[in-house]
Amino acid sequence: xxxxxxxxxxxxxxxxxxxxxxQKGMTxxxxxxxxxxxxxxxxxxxxxxxxxxxxxxxxFYAAQINVFNSFSEKDKTKVTEQLGKARDFINxxxxxSKENAEIIVLEAQWYTAWIVFDGQQYGMKYSAKVAELxxxxxxxxxxxxxxxxxxxxxxxxSAKFFGQPVDKYCPELQRAVGLYDxxxxxxxxxxxxxxxxxxxVVEKTCKE
Numbered sequence: 001x002x003x004x005x006x007x008x009x010x011x012x013x014x015x016x017x018x019x020x021x022x023q024k025g026m027t028x029x030x031x032x033x034x035x036x037x038x039x040x041x042x043x044x045x046x047x048x049x050x051x052x053x054x055x056x057x058x059x060f061y062a063a064q065i066n067v068f069n070s071f072s073e074k075d076k077t078k079v080t081e082q083l084g085k086a087r088d089f090i091n092x093x094x095x096x097s098k099e100n101a102e103i104i105v106l107e108a109q110w111y112t113a114w115i116v117f118d119g120q121q122y123g124m125k126y127s128a129k130v131a132e133l134x135x136x137x138x139x140x141x142x143x144x145x146x147x148x149x150x151x152x153x154x155x156x157x158s159a160k161f162f163g164q165p166v167d168k169y170c171p172e173l174q175r176a177v178g179l180y181d182x183x184x185x186x187x188x189x190x191x192x193x194x195x196x197x198x199x200x201v202v203e204k205t206c207k208e
Contacts, residue, residue: 056097063089099142145179
């Protein structure tokens, strides 16, 4: 009995050490990201992926950095490399956490990054897929501010393309901003950002 108790204490201690390393690693990665060292943060998330094979968050953030950085990249070789790596991490995250609206939004952003890079080549190819993914995310998590914001911004982009006014989307944009204050984050290190960006879109789009 004494040996069993000692074994349990040892196991719990090792579990606590593992959690502590994970928390420290994730915290450090976010700190790097917030200080404009996104690639250092991506490398940190990639290392955590190896240590946390059953956790969808590290591959999600590793993918997200590669996707976000691709929006401003003009070199095709770099875009292809970044989005290729992002695709692998998105697949990893999806395999761990199925029917996850946050991952689905990121996948929609992945397709959007290709469209932004070369609209002539990828616009017709991927536009319907982006719309389909946002619709799916809305069905799964309709009060998620990142879902609402992403879908609304995509709808606005489509409206602009066809020469339609975008001010009709202002109520939904404003609703997205409000949801950032009311949406309950599901766990530690789960996605929670985007409010400042949403506010900037409202300010640019919904001028009275």
